[in-house]
Amino acid sequence: MKPIVRIAPDVGWLPVSFSNVYFIGRPGSKWVLIDAGPPGCASEIVEAAEARFGTGSRPEAILLTHGHADHVGSALALAEKWDITTYAHHLELPYLTGKSPYPPADPTVGGAMAFLSRFFPARTMHLGKRIRALPHSKVPGLTGWEWIAAPGHSPGQVAFFRESDRVLLAGDAIATMDLDSWSGLPSGRQQLSRPPSPFTCDWDATRASLQTLSKLRPNVLGCGHGIPLSDPGLPDRLEEFTVRFRPPRRDRYVREPAHTDENGIVDLPTAPFDPVPFVTMGALVLVGIALGAGYFDEERD
Secondary structure, eight states: OOOOOOEEEEEEEEETTTTTEEEESSSTTTEEEEEEOOOTTTHHHHHHHHHOOTTTTSSSSSEOOOOHHHHHHTTTHHHHTTTTOOOEEEGGHHHBTOOOOOOOOOOGGGSHHOOOOOOOOSOOBBBBBGGEEOSSOOOBBBBEEEEEEOSSTTTOOOEEETTTEEEETTSSSSSSSSSTOOTTTHOOOOOHHHHHGGOOOOOOHHHHHHHHHHHHHSSEEEEEEOEEEEEEHHHHHHHHHHHHHHOSOOOOTTTTEEEEETTEEOOOOOOOOHHHHHHHHHHHHHHHHHHEEEETTTOOO
16 A cells, blocks of 8 residues: 655645545544545545544545546545545536536647547546535635636646645646656656646646746645655746746647636637547558468468
8 A cells, every 4th residue: 555645744645546636634633635536546545544544534525626537537436435525616517517528638739648648538527416616715624725726727627725834736737747758757757847738728728827826936836747846946946937838839729728618618629630540540451461461471481
């Protein structure tokens, strides 16, 4: 079992699969879970939670930064096991109640995550009665914290911030590993990086959200992907990263974002041509022809 790692007083981090979840609260007291990992991770999260908070303990709530499957995949299983409510921004609810799919990923943006996104199944989550909208003026189950709208990667993404020690849990508004890099993705090397590019549906909103979050000057930064950062130079490095921030050079949503509302998708920019499936199919056909013709057979006397 992987242990929960302390990144700030009463804030713990647990990587599950390729995403992160966070636990806020002290052993023996009330606590909440931030995000719920990919599908199939519920038992791992429960085991880690019971090791930290005690056998049979359950959180006050599950709080979602957004509703992509790698952050909410185990939410329903956990909410039903613990008999609790899950909360997300109201603009995320269409994607968490089966009303609408998310804007489709753009695999043509380039990079490691974009290439792999072709093989990720499209999922429409349905949390039913277990999902509610975040209240406007408070964070359920927590005192001293606030939620901050940080759209761009998804329409209703939020971050969670505690002013007293400037801890910021930013979801996928930013990453602390380079998800576009073929070397950075498997190594997990710590660095401030763009959010997962193929799944980001509004780059202008992403830039604006980064500007909002960098003004908080966090001392601790936990994201949805990558090892959390905590060092004296973090506020200045985040500000510099924000100033230098650029979207991908080519992307379905760079020139025009996906248009969404409280019911989900309204309109989408035209999908770019993706040559990879055709190239792959062509290669498979050629291999099939070669096999059928006995091209790869061993020569016989």
